[in-house]
């Protein structure tokens with residue numbers, strides 16, 4: 457189990473989990489201000505953060521993020537979403553714990569990365585399907601490896617149990633989701649990604665999973681085959697005020 461060495465020893469109560477910021481500076485500022493106001497110093501992104509270093513606006517966002525992290529003495533850990541530059545993330549140099557180095561105070565946890573925060577184990581299971589990929593350009597704002605593949609699923613499962621999964625998508629089978637607003641993405645590729653994530657959740661048996669992607673703040677439950685309930689926390693997006701973030705609750 458890897459420990460995140462780039463942070464001082466932050467306890468689990470010192471982390472904020474936040475939804476899809478989509479490279480919007482105002483949204484990231486709101487996350488920082490919430491962290492400062494509540495005495496937290498660790499920021500955990502569930503993806504669609506807006507890591508787009510090939511684009512001028514993406515580089516401006518990343519520079520702004522680095523400035524805020526320094527100014528407010530915060531640390532950032534990003535799990536990828538479908539609107540983050542997969543190629544650039546996978547090209548990042550890794551630190552000694554296996555995290556991609558975005559900056560002195562920011563890391564990327566690749567799919568399948570396990571880490572620990574004060575005795576609590578975490579697993580990164582990023583990725584999702586873009587339902588608007590027909591109007592996107594490959595390598596610019598769309599990436600072929602955006603969804604969870606077999607190798608991602610295997611790496612997630614091989615690491616064994618984790619208490620918390622940080623995902624971008626929601627798993628299949630969440631109570632109420634067949635009629636819930638969360639299932640606005642009814643295409644087969646999206647459904648396949650949710651089933652892949654369900655396979656990970658069944659194997660890893662976390663107590664809680666945080667995700668974004670649907671841009672809806674909600675708390676729901678998934679009952680595993682062994683009868684265990686997993687709490688599913690969906691987070692909002694930029695422009696939705698405090699539905700974007702929450703304190704990490706175990």
Ligand SMILES: [Mn+2]
Pocket residue numbers: 476504537539669670693
């Ligand atoms: Mn999004």
